[in-house]
Each structure stands twice: as C-alpha cells, then as structure tokens.
C-alpha cells in the first residue's frame with residue numbers, strides 16, 4: 001500500500017459502495033477511516049448479480065480476480081419465461097455476456113479484506129456533518145467526532161450524510177413495489193442456469209450461487225407500503241402458485257425464516273452529488289429500483305471514478321467537481337431507466353402484459369439486447385472495451 005500523503009478521508013458506510021471507495025482511496029494514498037453503523041460487518045443479505053460494467057470497475061480497483069472467484073455465471077439477464085414455462089427470450093452464449101451472481105455477505109468479505117481492519121470502525125453511526133474552510137467534521141451517535149479533508153457519504157438510501165449536507169434533499173420515494181428474496185439451503189435443490197419469469201404484476205428471478213445454492217427473488221406491484229405477512233414464504237408460494245418448475249422446488253428448498261421482504265424505494269435525482277468536501281456515492285447519491293440490477297454496479301463505477309479523480313495531490317474540491325460531472329449524468333440515466341422499467345414490466349393490466357410478452361418474444365434478439373448493451377458499455381477509462389486491471393494500483 002502506498003504511504004499516505006497526509007490527506008485524510010472518512011467513508012460513511014461499509015456496504016459495497018463504501019468498501020469499494022475505501023479501497024480506491026487507499027490506493028490513491030489517502031488515510032482512510034470507514035465509519036459503519038452496524039456493530040459488526042454483517043453476514044446478512046441474499047444474492048445479487050453483476051453486469052460487465054461492474055466487473056470492469058472491480059478490475060480497476062484490483063479486486064476483479066477475487067470478485068470472480070466468489071461468483072457464478074448466470075443467464076438470468078437474457079432468459080425470460082412465462083409462468084407456464086414458455087420461453088420469451090433465451091440466453092445465447094454467442095450474443096449475451098453472462099452476468100455474475102454472488103452472495104452479498106461473501107462479496108462484502110472479499111472487499112473488506114482489502115481494507116485494513118483497523119481502518120474500519122463498526123458501531124459508529126454518523127449523525128451529523130459540519131464543514132468549514134479546510135475540512136469536514138462528522139459527529140457520531142455516541143457523541144464522538146472525526147475530522148478529515150474529505151467525507152464520502154456511502155451510507156445508503158437513507159443517508160445521514162445526505163441529510164446533513166443536503167437538508168432540503170427530498171426523501172426516498174416508494175415505488176409501489178414489494179420484493180421478497182431467499183437463498184436455498186446448500187445442496188437442497190438442483191442448481192439453475194439463471195432465469196426470470198414474468199407474470200402479470202409479478203416477476204420471479206433465480207441465479208445460481210456457489211456452494212450449491214440458488215438465490216431467488218419475487219417482485220410484485222403493491223400499492224400500500226409497510227405490509228407484513230405472518231408467513232412470507234407461504235405468501236411467495238401463493239403468489240406463484242401454478243408457475244413452472246423449478247420455482248416450487250426453489251421455494252421448498254428455502255428456510256422460511258431466511259426469507260427477506262422489502263418495500264422498494266428510490267431517490268429523485270439530486271442536483272449534485274458533491275457539496276464542498278462532501279461527496280455522495282452509491283445508493284446515498286442515486287438509489288434506484290432493482291429492475292436493472294444496476295444499483296451496486298453503479299456504486300462500483302462511482303468508487304472507481306472517485307478514486308481516479310482524487311488520486312494525487314490536487315485540489316480536493318475541484319477533484320470532487322470532476323467526480324460529480326463524470327458520474328451524475330450516467331447514474332441519473334440508469335436511475336431513470338430503473339424507475340421507468342417496472343411501470344411496464346410490473347403492470348397489472350392484462351393488455352399491457354400481453355403486449356409486453358409478445359414484444360419481448362418478437363424483439364428478443366434486438367431491443368432487449370441493445371438496452372443491456374447501453375447499460376453495460378461503461379469502462380473506467382471512457383472507452384468501449386479493454387481491460388483496466390489494477391488501474392489505480394500504486395503499490
């Protein structure tokens with residue numbers, strides 16, 4: 001690790017965005033302190049998938065090999081089925097790059113290995129932010145204060161950093177979507193290649209995970225927020241009754257107490273991700289619905305650009321302005337697409353559903369693939385392709 005240049009950074013939040021930012025900043029010579037609210041780095045969460053743009057970002061941060069090692073290819077990005085099992089679109093190895101799926105806790109462990117343990121303070125909840133001429137001070141719930149030259153707010157959709165530095169920013173918006181997620185018990189069911197199944201007002205998806213497990217999700221249109229169910233797994237089974245195999249088998253192989261349920265919120269676009277020496281990153285900046293599976297991918301892109309712009313001894317505020325200019329248009333576009341997508345794809349209207357499935361079947365070789373290509377084209381150096389392994393390595 002390169003010796004620090006006397007410049008200090010606080011990263012609020014040790015999720016994927018915060019850890020990736022910490023890795024990038026450490027490589028750029030920053031003296032980094034990560035403040036995480038949770039009492040320890042949690043083993044919680046289910047699975048998720050990553051597109052090629054995220055892999056390029058992981059390569060640029062120098063963690064690509066370990067990222068791949070904890071992941072499994074999934075065809076769910078280009079395999080669409082109807083509840084009766086008929087295919088609307090099939091994964092084509094010659095045309096579709098497989099996505100990579102992994103378990104959140106495992107990816108978090110991979111990233112945390114690249115941040116020295118003494119730089120991560122758990123049980124440290126940021127509650128306040130104060131800026132003056134040449135630095136930024138954060139207050140924690142226990143009353144303690146930490147001061148640095150730069151503060152990165154990577155503390156998720158309900159970001160305290162955003163509330164502190166942007167007191168007028170709007171609150172997250174409920175998108176009338178409810179989501180359940182689960183992971184099957186190891187070895188309890190035959191693995192899958194990855195698929196999505198589109199019902200009317202409901203979408204099921206499954207990705208293979210390592211350890212002979214399968215991650216699945218069900219998203220449904222739901223007008224009211226805050227609904228609770230005595231039996232979440234039973235609710236998922238009821239809402240997918242009669243749907244094709246292996247959906248019933250996956251649900252049967254999942255422990256009921258391991259099922260997670262979330263209302264889905266996103267953020268309206270912010271006018272800036274930067275204020276003075278404070279920068280927002282990941283969900284704190286641009287939380288989006290999970291419909292494009294891009295929230296965490298975008299957090300990785302943010303981390304790479306932030307690290308590149310702030311590496312070296314230049315002016316911090318100017319570097320952050322460049323970060324904002326580079327990231328906001330891109331993240332905003334993805335955020336907008338992720339908000340628009342479920343209006344159609346989770347529509348409960350029988351007419352819209354018939355139209356959508358018919359169009360997907362007809363246009364599967366063109367439109368859907370072009371849309372994905374637009375999302376996934378990003379590279380750390382702004383070119384369309386090429387490896388960037390270890391771009392920010394300075395050790």
Ligand SMILES: Cc1cc2nc3c(=O)[nH]c(=O)nc-3n(C[C@H](O)[C@H](O)[C@H](O)COP(=O)(O)OP(=O)(O)OC[C@H]3O[C@@H](n4cnc5c(N)ncnc54)[C@H](O)[C@@H]3O)c2cc1C
Nearest residue numbers: 013015016017037048049126155156282283293295296297
């Ligand atoms: C159902 C669902 C499925 C998804 N699937 C995908 C997918 O397949 N692919 C994908 O790319 N994205 C996916 N996403 C999006 C992805 O989960 C998020 O975009 C990503 O987790 C954002 O990472 P983050 O680090 O910005 O925030 P978070 O993951 O929310 O991490 C924030 C961290 O900050 C901590 N924290 C919070 N407040 C404070 C505070 N005040 N002080 C200190 N610490 C604090 C939290 O404890 C947490 O550790 C999905 C999202 C959902 C809801």
